[in-house]
Amino acid sequence: MPPHEKDAPIRVLIAKPGLDGHDRGAKVVARALRDAGMEVIYAGLRQTPEEIVRAALEEDVDLIGLSILSGAHMALFPKVLQLLKREHAGDIPVFAGGIIPDEDARRLRKAGIRAIFGPGSSLEEIVSTARKLARTAQ
Amino acid sequence: MTGAARLPASARAILDGDRRALARAISEAEDDRPGAAAVARALYPRTGRVPIVGITGPLGVGKSSLINLLVNRLRELDRTVGIIAVDPSSPYTGGSVLGDRIRFERSATDAGVFFRSMASRGEAGGVAAATREAARLMEAAGFDVILVETVGSGQVDIAIRNIATSSVVVLVPHLGDEVQTLKAGLFEIADVFCVNKADLPGADLARRDLRELVGLGGRPGGWSAPVVATSTQPPSGIEELWNAVDAHEQFLDKSGQREVDERRRLSVEIVERVRAEVGRALAERLERDPVLKDLLDRVVARSIDPRTAADRLARPVARGR
Numbered sequence: 021m022p023p024h025e026k027d028a029p030i031r032v033l034i035a036k037p038g039l040d041g042h043d044r045g046a047k048v049v050a051r052a053l054r055d056a057g058m059e060v061i062y063a064g065l066r067q068t069p070e071e072i073v074r075a076a077l078e079e080d081v082d083l084i085g086l087s088i089l090s091g092a093h094m095a096l097f098p099k100v101l102q103l104l105k106r107e108h109a110g111d112i113p114v115f116a117g118g119i120i121p122d123e124d125a126r127r128l129r130k131a132g133i134r135a136i137f138g139p140g141s142s143l144e145e146i147v148s149t150a151r152k153l154a155r156t157a158q
Numbered sequence: 159m160t161g162a163a164r165l166p167a168s169a170r171a172i173l174d175g176d177r178r179a180l181a182r183a184i185s186e187a188e189d190d191r192p193g194a195a196a197v198a199r200a201l202y203p204r205t206g207r208v209p210i211v212g213i214t215g216p217l218g219v220g221k222s223s224l225i226n227l228l229v230n231r232l233r234e235l236d237r238t239v240g241i242i243a244v245d246p247s248s249p250y251t252g253g254s255v256l257g258d259r260i261r262f263e264r265s266a267t268d269a270g271v272f273f274r275s276m277a278s279r280g281e282a283g284g285v286a287a288a289t290r291e292a293a294r295l296m297e298a299a300g301f302d303v304i305l306v307e308t309v310g311s312g313q314v315d316i317a318i319r320n321i322a323t324s325s326v327v328v329l330v331p332h333l334g335d336e337v338q339t340l341k342a343g344l345f346e347i348a349d350v351f352c353v354n355k356a357d358l359p360g361a362d363l364a365r366r367d368l369r370e371l372v373g374l375g376g377r378p379g380g381w382s383a384p385v386v387a388t389s390t391q392p393p394s395g396i397e398e399l400w401n402a403v404d405a406h407e408q409f410l411d412k413s414g415q416r417e418v419d420e421r422r423r424l425s426v427e428i429v430e431r432v433r434a435e436v437g438r439a440l441a442e443r444l445e446r447d448p449v450l451k452d453l454l455d456r457v458v459a460r461s462i463d464p465r466t467a468a469d470r471l472a473r474p475v476a477r478g479r
């Protein structure tokens with residue numbers, strides 16, 4: 021591996037699909053990833069799955085992080101995965117967080133969300149998972 | 159010379175409008191990966207023809223919000239747009255939160271727009287080391303206008319003038335009094351002044367101060383920067399802002415200033431690259447190469463001074479004077 025390559029920062033897109041206005045968690049996670057040396061593209065609130073996928077492609081991210089606390093995750097997360105596949109970008113890993121009941125989390129993981137974090141999750145664990153997912157994707 | 163058959167596959171894909179290839183090539187340029195040089199070399203002859211418009215100004219004046227509306231205006235004019243928005247990297251961790259995209263409201267289906275966020279990665283001056291190459295890649299991909307948003311800039315952050323064909327300096331009411339506008343730096347690079355947040359009180363005064371400043375003396379070539387008042391909420395003055403940029407671009411062509419500017423920018427680019435490469439190599443060798451290490455030892459021992467040591471190292475290049 022050439023010398024610069026391994027030093028290149030991990031690029032992560034953090035986005036909130038749907039109409040959910042709870043953005044504190046997304047911001048806390050964005051900040052933790054920044055402090056871990058990553059480049060976080062913060063797309064903000066009220067993104068459609070189409071906008072999220074477009075941003076991920078244009079920004080050439082190594083990882084996508086989705087946050088939903090409103091309960092719309094079962095509709096929106098799979099939609100993002102589906103659009104990524106359609107754009108031949110199913111290789112970009114997606115992880116998520118928010119208020120997501122265990123049963124839903126199980127089904128979402130099966131559908132392809134690589135990791136899911138609920139309230140009170142440790143930021144260190146989120147950071148190390150992000151690193152692992154981004155590195156295996158490259 | 160650059161026969162289509164000899165293009166690297168990734169360069170070919172960019173020319174064919176493959177958006178993911180463009181996105182990846184920008185990352186390669188940012189990371190200075192080995193493939194980046196070949197792509198840059200292959201595409202360079204096809205660049206240098208579109209306006210690269212710098213949008214600069216202090217933190218929070220509304221650069222991203224203006225870009226969002228300028229993009230809409232340019233799309234009305236049927237021109238495609240590439241956007242590069244630079245935000246700072248942390249000097250401590252190297253990390254960054256790139257937040258300019260929040261203001262970008264373009265429909266996800268419009269292929270005539272490409273938005274890329276970019277971290278400054280330790281580069282001073284308001285842009286990143288890869289910003290210039292990213293702009294060229296976007297041009298090669300077929301975008302008609304490139305907009306570059308700088309880091310929220312201070313007085314000395316004027317590196318955008320080494321990239322942009324037109325620089326818009328964005329200010330807001332109540333940033334300071336008349337004397338502030340006389341200070342050197344940012345104000346001197348404006349091809350267009352934009353007083354944004356004109357919905358707030360004080361915009362008229364700011365505009366008058368700037369007009370007086372412009373009246374004190376023009377920039378080389380006879381261009382005198384117009385002062386445009388804008389607001390993004392509710393939107394006003396956006397057409398005028400683009401018209402002012404367009405007028406500057408036309409002036410560049412009519413006056414012959416475009417060639418003069420481009421030659422200066424490219425000279426700066428070459429010098430910057432040499433400085434970076436030589437600097438990196440030299441820094442390593444000062445600790446490893448016995449001859450250079452000895453030179454450093456003598457400076458540390460104060461038997462020669464840093465200036466003399468540097469002269470000695472630079473002599474092979476400087477001798478050409």
Ligand code: B12
Nearest residue numbers: 040041042043044045085086087089090117118138139141
């Ligand atoms: C603060 C809060 C608000 C604030 C939000 C402020 C803001 N800007 O974020 C305000 C007061 C505005 C608000 C409003 C509402 N809220 Co509220 N709110 C909360 C509350 C109390 C805490 C949320 C929070 O900020 N936590 C702190 C952050 C740091 O934690 P977090 O978001 O969970 O994030 C952590 C993890 O989930 C994970 N994570 C989160 N995102 C991501 C993303 C990735 C990529 C990763 C890896 C990890 C990750 O990591 C974080 C760190 O551990 C929760 C209850 C709760 N205990 O969660 C209710 C709650 C989310 N709200 C709720 C409701 C119903 C509402 C309202 C509809 C209330 C109403 N009837 O008006 C409105 C709707 C607002 C809107 N526009 O969407 C419900 C949602 C119910 C549901 N899902 O079925 C909850 C669960 C309360 C409840 N028990 O009923 N709310």
Ligand SMILES: Nc1nc2c(ncn2[C@@H]2O[C@H](COP(=O)(O)OP(=O)(O)OP(=O)(O)O)[C@@H](O)[C@H]2O)c(=O)[nH]1
Nearest residue numbers: 216217218219220221222223310354355389390391
């Ligand atoms: N009143 C008023 N507020 C505005 C206007 N334009 C932008 N803003 C607000 O100013 C704030 C900053 O806007 P941005 O567009 O993010 O500014 P910026 O210059 O890109 O900011 P940085 O990239 O962080 O330097 C936001 O809260 C905007 O809503 C305007 O014309 N009038």
Ligand SMILES: [Mg+2]
Nearest residue numbers: 221222258307
């Ligand atoms: Mg901005």
